[in-house]
Amino acid sequence: MKTIKHIIIILILAIVQYLLVSCEKLIEVDLPENQIGSQQVFEDVGTANSALAGLYAGLWDNSPLAGDQSGSLLSIYTDEMDFFALNSNPGMAEIFQNQQIDSNSSIANYWTNAYQKIYQANAIIEGSEKSSSLPTMEKNRIKGEALLVRSVLYFYLNQLFGDIPYVISTDYQINKNISKTNGLEMLNKLENDLTTTVSLLTDQYRSPERIIPNRKVAQLVLAKILVLEKKYADAEILLKQINSSSLYQFQPDISKVFKKNNSGVLWQLKPLNQGQATKESVLYFFSNTAPPSYALSSSLINSFLPTDLRRQQWIASVSASGQTWYRVEKYKNKTDNPDEYSVVFRLEEVLLLLAETLASQGKIDEALPYLNATRLRAALSPISQPINQQNILNEILMENKREFFTEMGHRFFDLKKAQKLDTLVPTKPNWKNFHQKWPLPQKELLLNSNLKPQNSGY
Incomplete structure (x- = not known):
């Protein structure tokens, strides 16, 4: 029995990888006769969970949440990192120099990877809804997890591209000609989706390693949407519920923030293989030489006081040929990795977002302790x-810069939310106002004319 179930799980993952080659071709290909269909997948909780496991593995491997995606792309797009592999990677070079065009390969891959995972999430949502054999609680949980993943991916796409297709079906005939949804309307749809998600999930983690998100993760993402909509009081309620939960404790030791057993982690992604290093630790590492690809910018380095423990423990200096550069050192394990996963959300974001929601309502006295938590841990004096x-609000923005550098595109999203992306001009000479959005990929516009017009400036 175990052998049969193991084979089914392998087939599910094979189907996922086989189908998710190109969003526009997903439904054109019939399943081979020797592979199982989606109805069979959702007849059993174990195989349905395996479909979700494939989705989470894909997030770590190739998605906006992967360690080599938003973190690096948006860090060089803003003022966190410099990029040195200009000749070998023209797509990344364009992004670093703020000269991207609609045929940029890195941007196209970002879009495609996100929509592939969205399709996968939609397939899981549809399968769980149509299942007649799954217990109601399991159906709700499976749908809630997939809906949460889809909402996170849409949040990233919305913030980067503005008006985008809101795809909720796996029907190719519907999706191939779908139009864009207005950016503000998209936020409203995400608010509704995440409100549903909160009702479907529970606070209990399905994995003690927190590699599968729970209701508190959904509440955090919902709070992020509410802040964008300026619904600060509603966001405050959600953030206080997370902060008061016994599930989470603020990590006082700055050297343990990125350890997988940190009780301040809300959600993290596990490497595909046992002992595999995080993508972040490998991508940003260089030693005894000039940086081959990435190094932290002088703008970021200069934002720290020398006494800031984050400057001392999360950044390493590298000297060669009479020059000094600085690399990211949040994740320490470069080869054997027994205790680090890629953190998606952590309690520090809850605290600083709570400080922002309170300050935005004029509750400055109440906001200060939440702002000062990370400052005091970093050995800085309180505000x-x-x-x-x-x-x-300016202090909160700067504290986010120092706390979350190179994490999941945090800096870009924070500047955009504060309407301060234009403050990048002194450090990014090519920055223009229209760079607040990326261009829609050229190949997507050619496939579907309903996605026009192109974003302004491209």
């Missing part, structure tokens, strides 16, 4: 009264 609303 205190008197301070006005704009200045505390």
Whole structure:
């Protein structure tokens, strides 16, 4: 019996990998006769969970949440990192130099990878809804997990591209000619989807390693959407529920923030293979030589005081040929990796977002402890009264810069939310106002004319 179930799981993953080659071709290919269909997948909780496992593995391997995607792309797009492999990677070079065009391969891959995972999530949602054999609680949980993943991916796409297709079906005939959804309308749809997700999931983690998101993760993503919609009081309620949960404890030791057993982690992605290093630790590493690809920018380095423990423990200096560069050192394990996974969300984001929601409502005294938590851990003096609303919001933005550098595109999203992307001009000479959005991939516009017009400036 175990052997048969193992074979079924392998076939599910094979189907997923086989089908997710190109979003526009997903439904054109019939399943081979020797492979199982989606109805069979969702007749059993174990095989349905295997479909979800394939989705999570794909997030780590190749998606906006992968360690070599948003973190690196948006860090060189903003003011966190410099990029040195200009000749060998023209797509990344364009992004670093803020000269991207609609045929940029890195941007096209980002879009495609996201929509492939969205399709996979939609297939799981449809399968769980149509299943007549799954228990109701399991159907809700399976749908909730897939809906949460889809919402996170749409959040990234919405913030980067603006108006995008809101695809909720696996029907190719529907999807091939789908039009764009207005960016503000998309936020409303995500608010509704995440509200549903919160009702479907529970606080209990399905994995003690927190590699599968729970209701609190959904509440955090919903709070992020509500802040974008300026619904600060509603976001405050959700964030306080997360912060007061016994599931999470603020990690006082800065050297343990990126360890997989940190109780301040809300959700993290596990490497595909046992002992495999995180993508972040490998991607950003260089030693005794000039950086082959990435190094932290002087803008980022200069934002730290020398006494800041994050400057001391999350950044390493590298000297060669009379020059000094700085590399990211948040993840320490470069080869054998017994204790690090890629963190997607952690409690520190909850605290700083809570500080922002409170400050935005004029509750400055209440906001200060949440702002100061990460500062005090980093051995910095606390921010205190008197301070006005704009200045505390500026301090929160700077604290996010120092706390979350190179993590999941955090800097770009924070600047965009604060309407301060144009402050990049002094450090990014080619920056223009229209760079707040990326161009829609040229090949997508050629496949579907309903995606036109192209974003302004491209």
